[in-house]
Amino acid sequence: MDDVITLILVHGGAMDMSGVVPQYVGGVEDVIDIHRDVVSYFEITKTLIEDLSYLSVERVWYLTPGEDMATGLHEVHSDVEVMTLLTDAEKGDLRVYFEATKDIGEFGYMGDNYGHGWKVYASWWRKNECFMVKGVGEAHSCPRSLRIRAAGYKWMAKEYLETFRVNQAWDVGLIANEVKRKFNLIVSTSTCYRARLEARRLLYGSLEEDFHQIRDYIGHLIKVDPQGKFLLEVDIEPGEDKVFFKRLYVGFSSLCKGFIAGCRPFFCLDGCFLKGEVQGMLLSAVGKDGNNHMFPIAWAVVESENKSSWIWFVSALQEQLGTLDGKGFTIVSDQQKVFYFCW
Secondary structure, three states, X not given: OOOEEEEEEEEEEEEEOOOOOOEEEEEEEEEEEEEHHHOOHHHHHHHHHHHOOEEEEEEEEEEOOOOOHHHHEEEEOOHHHHHHHHHHHHHOOEEEEEEEEEOOOOEEEOOOOOOOOOOEEEEEEOOOOEXXXXXXXXXXXXOOOOOOOOOOHHHHHHHXXXXXXXXXXXXXXXXXXXXXXXXOOOOOHHHHHHHHHHHHHHHHOOHHHHHHOHHXXXXXXXXXXXXXXXXXXXXXXXXXXXXXEEEEEEEOHHHHHHHHHHOOOEEEEEEEEOOOOOOOEEEEEEEEOOOOOEEEXXXXXXXXXXXXXXXXXXXXXXXXXXXXXXXXXXXXXXXXXXXXXXX
């Protein structure tokens, strides 16, 4: 007895039971060889779902070799009928008919708006995680399109993930040129920007995830530098449990002590815009060391440059420097309102 049996799978159509003789309408055929020892109702339907990209199987029949649809068609509900199927398989190749639900990944291209009739059908192949072409029409005469919706920013981020890993600041113009060179596709500048942001998210996580770790970051800073000053301020949305980042002050004790002990009593206060997905301002206090080089004292990330944020930053800086009125220090700013606000 041969250990391998051949099954002719007929799928993609429907069984018409309205007439005297049942008839399977539509569908295509696929031939598989399966080992007799593993044949079961589960294995037969699994082949249809995994290899032929169907979502589910509703009904299954098989036709006894040498008989017609009127007398040799048997419906399969469980492994009990499968045992009979194995016995009939000794008579020849079996035809197994399916009524199944199509995979939602199946699509067909019916041509374009110019009347070209070329078509191709494909569906998602779960086993190999790719699309499998099921059928292709005659040769087409429509022009090639250089813009397709499938070439979106998520696809670009995954396709060039290793390149983004090496060069996170890859210029969007160079990204578009590379896609044009490799795939002969035209992508917009905004798509390239979004692809770069998506690649950063895939590599390092989202900004939202990073903000969730700020409390742990502050705790770690306090642990390694107990004499430093590290402040975190948040906003809580009324009536909700949502917490939003507002301000962060970082002042290492070694920098503050180094400035007082080894630098001239002179420092500058300034702020600059933060560019990127998250807007805000970076406030800083910077002195000069003995070599006339910049010596950072403390810095803070705040929501904007306003009276409240400057008072908050300078008040923390005053505590670290041990002065409440600025006496003994020369302070420089770029004509901002910082002195009016704070001293």
